[in-house]
Amino acid sequence: MTGTTQRTTQDWQAADSAHFLHPFTDFQGLARKGARIITEADNIYLRDSDGHRILDAMSGLWCVNVGYGQRALVDAAATQMQQLPFYNAFFQTATPPAIALAEKLAEVTPPQFQHVFFSGSGSEGNDTVVRMVRRYWDVLGQPARQVIISRHNAYHGSTMAGASLGGMSGMHAQGGLPIPNITHIDQPYWVEHKLPGETMDAFGIRAAGWLEAKILAIGADKVAAFIGEPVQGAGGVIIPPATYWPEIQRICDRHGILLVSDEVICGFGRTGHWFGCETMGFRPDLMTFAKGVTSGYIPLGGVMVGDRVAKVLIEQGGEFEHGYTYSGHPVACAVALANIKIIQDQNLVGHVHDDVGPYLAEAFALLGEHPLVGAAETCGLMGALLLVQDKATLKPFDAAVGIGMVCRGHCFANGLIMRAVGNRMIIAPPLVITRAQIDEMAALIRRCLDLTLADVRRHGWL
Ligand code: PMP
Secondary structure: OOOOOOOOHHHHHHHHHHOOOOOOHHHHHHHHHHOOOEEEEEEEEEOOOOOOOOOEEEEHHHHOOEEOOOHHHHHHHHHHHOOOOOOOOOOOOOHHHHHHHHHHHHHHHOOOOOEEEEEHHHHHHHHHHHHHHHHHHHHHOOOOOEEEEEOOOOOOOHHHHHHOOOOOHHHHHHOOOOOOOEEEOOOOOOHOOOOOOOOOOHHHHHHHHHHHHHHHHHHHHHHEEEEEEEEEOOOEEEOOOOOOHHHHHHHHHHOEEEEEEOOOOOOOOOOOOOOOOHHOOOOEEEEEEEEOHHHHHOOOOOEEEEEHHHHHHHHHOOOOOOOOOOOOOOHHHHHHHHHHHHHOOOOOHHHHOOOOOOOOHHHHHHOOOOOEEEEEEEEEEEEEEEEEOOOOOOOOOOOOHOOHHHHHHHHHHHHHHEEOOOOOEOOOOOOOOOOOHHHHHHHHHHHHHHHHHHHHOOOOOO
């Protein structure tokens, strides 16, 4: 912490643009503007280097589930760092925090999960998924089962395999992605794909059918797995119809294909159950997690390995030639244990399911009446507002207007972190948020919508 208090915002910004290449950033564009320097945080509020208080409706990057300033996590890290800051799990060794966390994860995840493979991040977790599902089919004598099916507009990370599994066309355009044997179907996004007069339930079944069509086109004997986020996060909080995931499950079962739930955002209470697959009603064979496992206080990720896969890898697999230096990092695991203890002791999953989740849904229903909002959708503590030019027809604004970015600009200036994904304004606040804080957040959102509407009228975008 050299000189953090002495330096001005301008100093920080100059040093930042001179040396720090930020993720998913136009480097030159940011250098012109200067980054916002976040210096401290408590509960659901951040403070920047100019002393502004900001309501963080995105939980950092969908990760600070227990909120900022939780002393127990700090203490867990300090204690573990003093006792044993690092040891690996490669050469027939293990550390108590890693073992205890594996045991705890078996307790809080659905019953088919008794085993975990640790990584350092969600992207690495999904790299492990790719290698593990292919290894599973190799061991079973079906090496032709190589193909992994995912969805357009999915986000599964930024490594070569993670970005390939993801369905972000901008990412695929840079660096020759996807890698071989990864293919995509359309997302179950009603605004894009639902037919006039079609019910949501019927749409969900039809959208799941795109998976079966893809499997049949490839040949089921070549398909290893299907992967999806229960609710797509980075894609814009795309909440599928209730019929979608159960039908996906039936299709995977019918063709013997492994089902992978990417729970990096949805895990650890975000949707009102411990895991998104429980909210959406399906039973995955593998589950990727990260973020909420430590509430982002320290990096940790991994893959929960269900009995079907674990049995084959353990009993017939021999050595699995894969692993990371930080697989089962003792400090990260100690922090995760303290974090899960808070989620359990404070019943944060019940808090989302019974209290603040339904309360957010009511608040969003009211915001849905705003003239700019064509649809207001929530699932637990994830929410999205679709900004439209015409409420009745859901006619979108011209893409050149960049309506989401206009609204996000107002959020930024008004002490609210809300993210824009195209024309969807999205939130995922810390699970510790209270009803009064949801009221405060909704009032800020309304003010930013009003300011955006004023821009729309002033510039004649209507
Ligand atoms: N999967 C999902 C669903 C995610 O949202 C993310 C990150 N936003 C990842 C994977 C990648 O995680 P990480 O950034 O920790 O590598």
